[in-house]
Amino acid sequence: MAAEKPLTVVTCTAPVNIAVIKYWGKRDEELILPINSSLSVTLHQDQLKTTTTAAISRDFKEDQLWLNGEKADIGHPRLQSCLREMRRLARKRRGDGAGAAAPLSLAYKVHISSVNNFPTAAGLASSAAGYACLVYTLARLYGVEGELSEVARQGSGSACRSMFGGFVQWRMGERPDGRDSVAQQVVSETHWPELRVLVLVVSAEKKVVGSTAGMQTSVDTSPLLKHRAEAVVPERLTQMIQFIQQRDFEGFGQLTMKDSNQFHATCLDTFPPIFYLNDVSRRIIALVHRFNAHHGKIKAAYTFDAGPNAVIFTLEDTLDEFVEVVKCSFPPESNGGQFLKGLPAGPASLSGDLLSAVVLAPLPGTIRYILITQPGPGPQLLDNPSLHLLGADGLPHPSA
Amino acid sequence: MAAEKPLTVVTCTAPVNIAVIKYWGKRDEELILPINSSLSVTLHQDQLKTTTTAAISRDFKEDQLWLNGEKADIGHPRLQSCLREMRRLARKRRGDGAGAAAPLSLAYKVHISSVNNFPTAAGLASSAAGYACLVYTLARLYGVEGELSEVARQGSGSACRSMFGGFVQWRMGERPDGRDSVAQQVVSETHWPELRVLVLVVSAEKKVVGSTAGMQTSVDTSPLLKHRAEAVVPERLTQMIQFIQQRDFEGFGQLTMKDSNQFHATCLDTFPPIFYLNDVSRRIIALVHRFNAHHGKIKAAYTFDAGPNAVIFTLEDTLDEFVEVVKCSFPPESNGGQFLKGLPAGPASLSGDLLSAVVLAPLPGTIRYILITQPGPGPQLLDNPSLHLLGADGLPHPSA
Incomplete structure (x- = not known):
């Protein structure tokens, strides 16, 4: 049914996190594998969040990206890593038969628009919320489930921790391919309400x-x-x-x-x-x-x-x-x-x-x-179509 | 002959040093034994020095101390450690017969006056120059020779390095009694004239x-x-x-x-x-x-x-x-x-x-x-009696 619409569009939000056991240093630059495990608190999206809309259409000529309303370079290597990996997972899912219902052509180009509700000046790791939101949104768009923190990690290391709410551990892992370098919720955001x-x-x-x-x-x-x-x-x-x-x-x-x-x-x-x-x-x-x-x-x-x-x-x-x-x-x-x-x-x-x-x-x-x-939940899907950051033409709203 | 004069007086100078391998942390608080060896450059006394005059007389009623012209507390534990240790070495020397020529009664009280030619605001370790100068001056007064850096160390750890010119190592040592925790010249101040x-x-x-x-x-x-x-x-x-x-x-x-x-x-x-x-x-x-x-x-x-x-x-x-x-x-x-x-x-x-x-x-x-x-020499004896900081009455000059 989605294939009959000119545009398939999904909008999600993701949180910022602040580490209490710090991540500093990679053992693998390419895969973003850390030299130690870390632990963070996910902050509530009522105050701090990234919102991302991703849309695909047979009419799109090329992948495009807007950050806070401004056209941005979608060719950034880490962003490309995430896009490539999410399309790979979608293909895999389709090959497995699990995605039989997913009607979208993976050959379609994608438009992505992302905004933060907080100024960069706040000095908070906007890339963590940004990559978590990108990966979560693409997963919803392509119908991909399962372990996503590993993909978010390849955008920005600490982004993997923004894939969960509450208190989150990023286990450094041991494998050279990074498959075990993933985030894991320690306790949820309701654990420590004070x-x-x-x-x-x-x-x-x-x-x-x-x-x-x-x-x-x-x-x-x-x-x-x-x-x-x-x-x-x-x-x-x-x-x-x-x-x-x-x-x-x-x-x-x-x-x-x-x-x-x-x-x-x-x-x-x-x-x-x-x-x-x-x-x-x-x-x-x-x-x-x-x-x-x-x-x-x-x-x-x-x-x-x-x-x-x-x-x-x-x-x-x-x-x-x-x-x-x-x-x-x-x-x-x-x-x-x-x-x-x-x-x-x-x-x-x-x-x-x-x-x-x-x-x-x-x-x-x-x-x-x-x-x-205060501590808050992980990424969220927004149901209300009026919150999409891309219009029916696949471009950001002029007001964005 | 000195015994016939009412006052026996000695004046010396000692340098500041700056560590290039830093000392930070003691394994023994009492003896001032460090957790690692360190290395410093002795700075030239033409620019930065402490001058100390020590005098003994049968007329002195008590040990007394003046710092930068002001009466100060001679009861400070670390200063007492140095005084006690220097008197012990002097007695030992006399007992050995080597000090037969030393005419001074070790029971006489001592007056000590010490001044820096640089403001405390310079943030340089004045205690290093101060204790090095105290120990060197007392050694000259009592005719004590040999290893003195071990005594200076008990006043202020880094003072042991001010007992030598040029480039100086303080070996942390291993003995619990600290006898091997001493300073040692690496090369003299003439080694690197540039x-x-x-x-x-x-x-x-x-x-x-x-x-x-x-x-x-x-x-x-x-x-x-x-x-x-x-x-x-x-x-x-x-x-x-x-x-x-x-x-x-x-x-x-x-x-x-x-x-x-x-x-x-x-x-x-x-x-x-x-x-x-x-x-x-x-x-x-x-x-x-x-x-x-x-x-x-x-x-x-x-x-x-x-x-x-x-x-x-x-x-x-x-x-x-x-x-x-x-x-x-x-x-x-x-x-x-x-x-x-x-x-x-x-x-x-x-x-x-x-x-x-x-x-x-x-x-x-x-x-x-x-x-x-620039790098400079270790402690010096001043021959010129006009440079004494204590007058014939054993008190600091009014101008001091």
Whole structure:
């Protein structure tokens, strides 16, 4: 029946994830196989998501791609890897007879349009959500089922973790062909309903070293990275899974901070050294440690990816107070912009003790805004045709 | 004859040193035994030195200490360790008969006055020069000879390396009593006459974590530090000695930078993390890498101790150009202060190529001054009585 329509179109969304046991370094550049396993929290798509529409039609002359409404290069090798792999899986499925109902010609060209609902400036790994969304959308389009994280991994390593909701492990695997280097859900997004995630977006210089080039240099030059991957991470991964299963915030928070610091330590041990943390990041780190010291226990934990923005974990009962502490320490500039985005935070009055122990020398304007979110589900199919990013002509809507 | 004078007085000077294979972490807090060997360059006393006068007299009522002209606490445990150990060695020598000529009563109290010719703000390890000078001066006073670096080490670990000029190794040793944890000259200060050393003094916040507390926390919490000490440093030490013996600046410079970065990486892997580098330090690091990339070889190398100030190694033929590059990148504020101190640097005109490749976005006022020096000799006895820091009354001169 779909073959009778001029256009077959599918739209899906996929989430961002933030690693708490970090991935840094590949053992195979081509297949994107990591030197250690990693573990992440999938963030809720109510706040952060990529939406992708893929369409096929006998009328399309060539594969085409639009990113955030702008025409983009579909020839990018990693994107081509994902497309090729998804078409291969679709052919395989058809050959197996399972796809007998799939009416689409695999020879048809595809149009893909993808948008993020968050600015690149947020410094979140948009490529993870982007490739997860691409692979999930193509799978729905071609009727492919089964293990998809392996395909997403070939677009962007961390994308494989965005194929699931909640808490997700990426097992490094052992096979040279990467078939066992896949993501796996540890627990779902409903497991720890009290957990909150804050993204502190820092006003910053542009990222100097991209993560792909950076991690390769680290693998080539850092003696400490090799030791971390072989001797430190395996034990940490086991511990982290236990902390999550037990909803042990102190254990989870402390190990999250340690692993973020160790990742940045291996960046500094790289030659030439790579710095992603800046002086504002350092101030946020010091603030979190003072906050925890004041409370005599770990009530907030930071983690930083390849940029200066902090991602903070805390629990629902601490959210309002911590947000107030951040507002006092990094007062918003009164430029009319919204300082708090995402989930609401209520008012909190800070005790004089807390203020004097934790809030030192405020730095106005150095944090642009705080986005509040929580763990969320994996990729979703959108049923509502009005949400397609491509029109009946197979092109992005003018408004996109 | 000395016994007939009311006062016996000796004045000596001792140098600062800067490690190129870093010491960070003790295996024995009491004896100051390190977890790895280290290697340093002794800086010339024409630019940076501590001067110490020690005097004994039958009239002194108690041991007394003055630092930079101010009365200070002589009861400090590490200072007491050095005093006790020097008196023990003097008694031993007398018991051996070798000190028959030494006329001094070891029961006499001692007055000690010590001054630095550089501000503490320079962030150089003043305790290294200070304890080296104390031990050397007491040795001259009591007529003690032989292995003194072991005593200096008990004042401040890195002080043992200031007991020699040129390039100095501190062998970690193996004995629990520390008798084999001593410094040793690799080559003298005349070995590499072209080498120049620049201290870039950064305008900075006060150091937050002292090195004694910091390194203990690192030993307790950083998995990477343990690996560094056991698996990385031994090989680096061997390489570094070869580079120095061969006057191989590229090898020396690259390994110096790598080891500085690895030391700071282990600080970041400490929990809570320790940061000594700030954004200005990072800018200096990036500048040095751009400078070397422009020249297609390593012509300058940085190292950082427990603070944001950079120490730069370069060769005589590159000095003027590098200084000019620093002046253009971190223009002095016109506050009348002297920007260049120490050895002279000549004028240099930078090519347009170099300027556009290396000097990006100047940051005025972020470097306070540059001190230019070179490798220098070990501790010295001053013969001129007018240089004593204590008067005939055993007290510091009013002008001191």
